[in-house]
Amino acid sequence: MRWKSSTEFEKVGRVSALYVYPVKSFGGLCVQNGKCTKLGLEYGGVRDRHWSVALKDGTWLTQRQEPKMALIKTSLHGDTMHLDAPGMETIQLQINPALMKSNISKITIKTDTVQSLDCGDKVAEWLCRYFNRDGLRLHFSEASLEKRDSHNAKKNWQHPAQPGDLTAFSDYCSYMVLSNSSLKALNQKLDKEVPILNFRANIIADNCDAFAEDDWKEIRIGEARLRALDACTRCILTTVDQSKGVKDKNEEPLATLKKFRLKEPYGPKPAFGINFTLDAPGAIQVGDPIYAIRR
Numbered sequence: 001m002r003w004k005s006s007t008e009f010e011k012v013g014r015v016s017a018l019y020v021y022p023v024k025s026f027g028g029l030c031v032q033n034g035k036c037t038k039l040g041l042e043y044g045g046v047r048d049r050h051w052s053v054a055l056k057d058g059t060w061l062t063q064r065q066e067p068k069m070a071l072i073k074t075s076l077h078g079d080t081m082h083l084d085a086p087g088m089e090t091i092q093l094q095i096n097p098a099l100m101k102s103n104i105s106k107i108t109i110k111t112d113t114v115q116s117l118d119c120g121d122k123v124a125e126w127l128c129r130y131f132n133r134d135g136l137r138l139h140f141s142e143a144s145l146e147k148r149d150s151h152n153a154k155k156n157w158q159h160p161a162q163p164g165d166l167t168a169f170s171d172y173c174s175y176m177v178l179s180n181s182s183l184k185a186l187n188q189k190l191d192k193e194v195p196i197l198n199f200r201a202n203i204i205a206d207n208c209d210a211f212a213e214d215d216w217k218e219i220r221i222g223e224a225r226l227r228a229l230d231a232c233t234r235c236i237l238t239t240v241d242q243s244k245g246v247k248d249k250n251e252e253p254l255a256t257l258k259k260f261r262l263k264e265p266y267g268p269k270p271a272f273g274i275n276f277t278l279d280a281p282g283a284i285q286v287g288d289p290i291y292a293i294r295r
Helices: 067-071 121-131 180-187 254-260
Strands: 010-020 029-031 033-037 040-043 051-054 073-077 080-084 091-094 104-109 112-118 137-140 175-179 203-206 216-221 224-233 271-280 282-285 289-294
Touching (some): 010 033, 010 040, 010 282, 029 073, 051 104, 104 137, 121 137, 175 180, 175 224, 180 271, 216 271, 224 282
Parallel strands (some): 175 203
Antiparallel strands (some): 010 029, 010 203, 010 289, 033 040, 033 282, 051 137, 080 091, 112 137, 175 271, 216 224, 216 289
């Protein structure tokens, strides 16, 4: 259903769940509340996708190449974050590591190369053992270092990101919103249902129609205001079973999404969920009503 364009906020749903993924492509945290900041959802002193694994040359590494990244679990313990993986000892990271000239590095996310903080040899050695690969490093987007600007993203279509729509290590921007109803509509077409975790969204909405989020131009949750930038176009990462760390041999649910969620101007990648940036910060929690201005 397409709604008439609106210039006023109206209630469109509620927050069903919130997820923070501190380390890109690792397991995330399901939280009851958080703070919407310019650079992503924050909980317990960590922000979404502010750590990332990279190869020796600084190129990012994700579940697209290493699906068993999904099996690395993150947990918060005061001022430290613990990483746990099958067959590995727990390793601890400082949530706010000290920035020194000696640990400033660079990481490349898509076509952007930005400064980062190298998290050191101990966690690097841990990662190399787990993945059985040499040269891996863990990078952190420390607060004072440069950030990526969604406005500079190179796409084959015009996108509405504005200068100053910043993000750390997310693919495109700092928030992704998806509804339970959209997931249900997808699962009705699949032989085997997939959970919401396959799509690694931050804000899960319910009490709305399937794909209602496609028409949300802006949303307000509490004091936080978010502006839609683009549909989230989906790739092979959605086929990774987040509980097993393996890709589906039939490339589901991506194959089915391609049958009914191809939209202009996104070409061969199906759209599922909406990317948002933040215009006004604020605390949000599960159960909060979602208000939207529709397109």
